[in-house]
Amino acid sequence: MAFNSGIQGPTDAPTSRPLTGLESVENIPYQIERRGEAIQRTRVEYPKHTIGPNEILQYAVFPVFNDDAEDGFGFEATAAAIDVQCDDGSWLSELGAHDEAGFSIAPRAQYESHVLSVNQWNLKTVDLSQAMGKTIVEIDIVSWHSAESHTSLLPHGWFSDIAIATKPKPSENLVELIDIRRGTNSSLSYSRGNCAPAVTVPHGFNFGIPITDADDISWTYKYHVNNHSDNTTPLQALAISHTATNWGSERNVLHIMPTADVEKGAFGRKERELSFRHRGEEARPYHYCVSLPHHIDAEMTSTDHVVAMRFTLPETGGLILDQYDSHGSLVFNTDNPTFQISGYNDSKFGDNPSAPRMFFAISCNHPITSVHEGAIPERSNVSAAISFKGIGPVVIRIATSFISLEQAVHSLELEMPPEVTFDDVVMRSKHLWEEKLGLVNISGASLERRVSFASGMYRMFMYPNNAAENAGTVEWPHWVYADVSDPRDWRHGNDRTGCEVRQGRSYVNNGFWDTYRTIWPAYCLFEPDAAAQLLDGFVDHYRASGWIDRWCAPGPTGGMVGSSADIVIANAMISGVDLIDAESAYDAALRDATTISHRSQVGRFDNDHAVFRGYVSTATEEGLSWSLEDCLNDFGIAQASRWMLDHIDEHDPRRGEYAANSVYFRNRAMTYAQMFNSDVDFFMGRTESGDFRSSPQNFDPRVWGGDYTETNAWGMAFSVPFDGEGLAALYGGRDGLEKKLDAYFSTPETAHFVGTYNRVIHEMLEARDIRMGMFGLSNQPAHHIAYMYAFTGAPYKTQAIVRDSLRRLFLGSSIGQGYPGDEDNGEMSAWYVFSSIGLYPLTPASGEMLITSPSMPQSTIAFPNGVKTTILAHDWTEDNVYIQDVRVNGKTWDSLSIPITLIRKGITIEIDLGPEPGDWGTTKNSAAYSLTEHGKMPVAVKDMTSPADAMDRALLSSEGSVWSDSSSLGHAPQPNAALLFDDSFDAGLKLCPSDCVSYEFDNRRSIALYTVSLGESSVSLQKAQPDGPSEGGVRTSFGWAIEVSDDGSSWTTIDEQHSPTYPWDEQTRAFLISEPKAARFARFRVVGEHELDVRQLEYFEG
Incomplete structure (x- = not known):
């Protein structure tokens, strides 16, 4: 069986050095x-x-x-x-x-x-x-x-x-089991996490990271792949980092590297590197230490705005200061008692317009005796080699600010004054992490699982990151931040930002398309008050710029599909989080859903058509993915609208708006059903004309890309977690959904059908290697799929799949692995933590958690208010994966889900396990939350107007209207009322007071809700008045009436709006009819004093 291949070792090794072993050279x-x-x-x-x-x-x-x-x-x-x-x-x-x-x-x-x-x-x-x-x-x-x-x-x-x-004797303290290198044994072509090993405090402003490849601003710490021929790993720097993901978000990077001989004279990255072995590292979030040649030890710890480094050096040793590129400065003032080194840094990945300038101040515990400025010729303005005079290790404290050098110095004095030692900071940081990990206590788990759990909790609370700085005192903080929410050509100074400095707290570094699934529900469950602060930090992006970023790093970067902050906001509301500014949070989501964004980094794609068609067409890349994510987010806004309605004063002027939106967005959420192609039993993109993208003969669900973001048709066959019963109905009922899921978990992913990606991407290989059919737990779109058996009557299949996944897909923590794919901002870690304790947020904004089979005998959620909820898994073994019975506080619990409000009260959930499937949770009454009732088809109420019929059925009944051609499509000879029913925001009509647009239905119809899309906001309309708004308030200067008729001549008013609020240009709003009346005709009549730029009208039955 052993053979001599003539090859020393592995050659196709995407995450490790070829031809070598794990640690040894021979194989x-x-x-x-x-x-x-x-x-x-x-x-x-x-x-x-x-x-x-x-x-x-x-x-x-x-x-x-x-x-x-x-x-x-x-x-x-x-x-x-x-x-x-x-x-x-x-x-x-x-x-x-x-x-x-x-x-x-x-x-x-x-x-x-x-x-x-x-x-x-x-x-x-x-x-x-x-x-x-x-x-x-x-x-x-x-x-x-x-x-x-x-x-x-x-x-x-x-x-x-x-x-x-x-066998090593592990610590009983979970914090001491965290390994920040977990997920670093990765590369561009294969991911076991793709993590940066960050020393930081929870949600820290800065990271401190070791760097093995300083030329790479993305994969800076590579566990194995760029090892030396003797299989040692190079260290080229300890660094200040602000990375949100390896996939192109690093910025503002400072490099510090110890050297054994400061007079050596060659300090380039390869020349200065020192080798180490991973067993010579201690890698905790509060303390990193590595033993290097020449008896050098290098250490890091961190406060919020200060990264401290400690170096044990030989007599001839010193430090090399460097930056990623030459876009910065380095200034020495060795006589300054507070800080001796300062400068700024503009380094960033690619052309990230939102990366601000970072200012830094460095204080040293020993006097600097020599400075060799420009030590690295290609970065002479930002590099130096320095030596010190003194006894004992060299400690440097690096404070950073995005506001000014003065603020960096202030943060240094606040967080690490001279009397605070390196070891003091280590212990303070450790305590902060102990508080976070203390939110969930686990018992009876194996060492491998304890390491995975602890390291997962670290990743969960590593992001998002504080962007605010304390301009006050420790006792009386005054939080300010450099606003990057609306990127532009800022004119920064040498010691102060060109960004606007705003009051308050801001948070950055979050990809909501990833994080809405698990990590935000985790914040909301485990630490609701902190979740309110974190979320408000993103709502402040909206208050500053009018939008919350889809992918924030640190400003809007435009990655991924869906305005997923919408469902995050809704989930926080429904989960009982006491939001700091609920109305602004709601409005941020509302703007995403109802307006047109002219910036690709924010808002939704194709809102100028999708709002009316009910889907994003194939003319938009990954239009189906946008469509399904939009439906989920619209579900969230419907839930948020109902929450707002239930939590405001009865006299609040927005009550009618919230009531209308709860109905309108619930209906929009249901439009997912029109993307289901029953000829192939898969979701499929539709063209602008409404046809499905592919015929059954040309369709292969294994093919990646096209309609499907980072997956294929199989991967999006269940992307409706908010309506499991409706999804089951599309597949022919619960049995049909079960068969579809079974097929999904048995059809092998081969990574051969690359589709529009035109190459094998790492997600394909990772999904293939899981060996559970098409189940790509390695990537976020699949994270809910195993839980969809909750709508089949076979929840035991969820239990088996999840337990198997937890058992074998999160191994390898001690060698930089630990994840089956990208760990994005704590999301995959939160999947692991939730699934391990036996709870899962299948449907964000439902107010429920799904119950599943825990992977450990006992866990306790210790809420910050002192309340505890314990989950006990009786008869737990590796083979006992199936739930036999569940009790809550000693009473039988038949439902597959449990309310979050109940979990927060402090309860005991007992789960009996066995080796064979049980019948717990198999009745139709046991099912989890679903928008559609069991046994019913998912149906969205359609607009009663039609673009195809509008030329014959729509009529403008007033002279003097003016053609509005906002899209430069050309000019028609006269206004055409059909423009208001063509499912497009591109063009409309300028209607003057008393102008009317009527529409004839195919038979008598009863309007329960209608929408009006305006080109201008109400603020713009009021400013456009000849006299302007009065000082005492806004005048009733514009509005309309909705009228109905059976004969087209005698009209009855069923609704009238006077100066309705339209906060933004190009917005669609919904209005409820309090007393619907059946009629053959509907008419929109302009009232008030001002013309209206009307783009679309829609009428919906109840």
């Missing part, structure tokens, strides 16, 4: 032969060893994926393991030994468990307690081959680092 190749016996053994040279207490077998294995194999058989190389024979003839695999995930170490079990990842190193740990006292006489590579596969290429791979070691 042992293996190949699984296709011969008679299924089990094959090859002896490995290893000295005899008597097994002592607390000893483990460790080894690394790299199975190679066979891309030529039939679907499902490319993973045969994972049927390999290391086995140990003892002096009594027994084999370890026969003694019941298992790996770190609880799977048997027999090769067939390793293969069938899908626990090994392909094309990357796996670190296996096997407890030897079953064989304690026995003597190891032989260590073998053992493999198993399946008779079902017959590819010409034999399964093969490599082993390395085989050793008998002592």
Whole structure:
């Protein structure tokens, strides 16, 4: 089975250095032969060893994926393991030994468990307690081959680092189990998290990170891929960072690097780098330390606005100061007692218009004795080499500000004055993290799960990041910030920003398309008051610029689809978060949904048509994805509208607006159903004319891209978490949805159908490697799918899938892995935390959590107000994955979901588990929240007007109207009333007082709700009055009446609006009719004193 391939080691290794082992340089190749016996053994040279207490077998294995194999058989190389024979003839695999995930170490079990990842190193740990006292006489590579596969290429791979070691004694303090390197064993082409190893406080202003590749502003810390030939890892700097994601958001980067010889004279990135091994690192969020050659130790810790570094240096040593590029400055004032070094930094990834200038002040604990400015010629204005005079380690304190140098100095004095030591900051930061991790306490979990849980909690509270700075005192803070919400060509000074400095708190670094799914529900559940502060920090973007960013890093970057802050806001409301400014939060969502954005970074795409059609067409890239996300967000606004209505005074002037919006947006949410193509049983994009993009003959649901953002049609077949019953009805009922889900989890992802991506992207490979059909838990669009069995009568399938995912897809934390794909701003970590404790926010803004099978025996949510909720999993084992019964405070609980308000009261949830599926939660009354009732089809009420009929049915009945051609489409000979019913905002009519636009229905219809789309805001209209608004208030200067008639001549008014509020230009508003009346005709008549730029009219039945 072992073979000599002539190759030293793995060559296709996207996350590690080719041709080397995990830690060692040498590898042992293996190949699984296709011969008679299924089990094959090859002896490995290893000295005899008597097994002592607390000893483990460790080894690394790299199975190679066979891309030529039939679907499902490319993973045969994972049927390999290391086995140990003892002096009594027994084999370890026969003694019941298992790996770190609880799977048997027999090769067939390793293969069938899908626990090994392909094309990357796996670190296996096997407890030897079953064989304690026995003597190891032989260590073998053992493999198993399946008779079902017959590819010409034999399964093969490599082993390395085989050793008998002592089991480490882990800390009982969860904070001390956090490993900030988790997720860093990644690359551009394959993700195991794609994380930056940040030293920071929760939601910190700054990060401190170690850098292994200072030339790369995205993947700055690479766990293995750019190791040296001796398999050591280079360190090229410790750095100030503000990254939101590896995918292009890093900015304002300062580099500090120790050197053994400050007189050396060559300080470029490669020349200055020092090698280390990962076992020489301590990597906690409150303290990073690495041991380097020449007896150098480098450490970091952090406050909110200050990153402190401590260096143990030889006598000839010093520090190198550098920046990512030359866009900055570096100034020395060595006699200044407060700070000796200052400057600014403009470095950023690409052309990020929202990245502000960062000012910094650096204070040193020892006098600077020499300064070699311009030490790096290509960045001479921002680089230097410095040496110090003094006894003991060098400590530098780096304070940063986006406002001014003066503010940076002020933050330095506030947060780390000279009397505060490096170790003081370590302990203070540690305490802050202990408070966050103390929100959820877990018991009975394995070490691997405890590390994953703790590290996940760290990632959850690492983002979003504070952007505000304290211009006051510790006792009386005065928060201000440099506003970047509306990027422009700021004119920064050498010591002060050109941005507007606003009062208040702002938060940045969040991709809402990712985070709405789990992490914002986590903030709202675990820490509602803090969630209110965080969310208001983004609402302040709206107060400053009129919009909340879709992807904020630190201002709007425009990534992804959907204005997902809308559902985040709604979820906070429904979850009982006491929002600081609920009305502004609501209005921010309302603007996304009802107006046209002329900035691609904010708002929704295609609102000039989609608002009326009910979908974003294929003319917009990924239009279907936009459509389905819009529906979810509209559901959220409907929920938020009802919440606002329930929480305002009965005399509030917006009551009618909230009531109308709750109906209107609920109906808009239901338009997802028109994107379902029943000919193929998948959601599909529609063209501008309403046709589906593809015919059944040309449609393949495995193909990526096109309509589907970062997935394929399978991946979006269940993207309606707010209406599971409606989705089930589209598939023919609960049984139909169950069959569709079963097909999803059994149809293999092959990564062969690249579609419009035109290449294999990392998400395809990661989804393939999960080996659960199309289930791409590696990416956010799939995170809810396993939970959709809640609408099938088979919730036990959710329980099995989630438990399996938790058991094997989040391994490898100790070697920089830990995630099956990108960990985005804490979202995947929150999926892990929620699923582990047995709760899941399937439908944000529903006010409920779904109950599932916990992956640990006990967890307790300790709310900040002292209330505790405990979740007990009785008879918990790795094999007991199915829920048999649930009790809440001792009483039987049949529902699959539980109200958040009840969880917050402090309860005990008891979950009985067993090895076989139970019947808990299988009745129709057990189902989770759904917009559509069980057994009914999802139906959106359609506008009773039609673009196709408007030429014949619409009539303008007044002279003097003027054609409004906002889109330069050309000029018609006369105004055409059909323009107001063409499902487009592009052009409309300027209607004068007494002008009327009527529409004849196909039969008598009863209008329950209507919409009016105006080109100008009410503010603009009032300013346009000849006399302007009076000082005492706004005049009734414009408005309309809605009238109905059976004969087209005698009209009855059913609604009248006088100066309705339109806060923004190009907005659509909905209005309820209090007493609908059936009629053949409807008429819009302008009243008041001012003409109206009307773009669209819609009429809806009840």
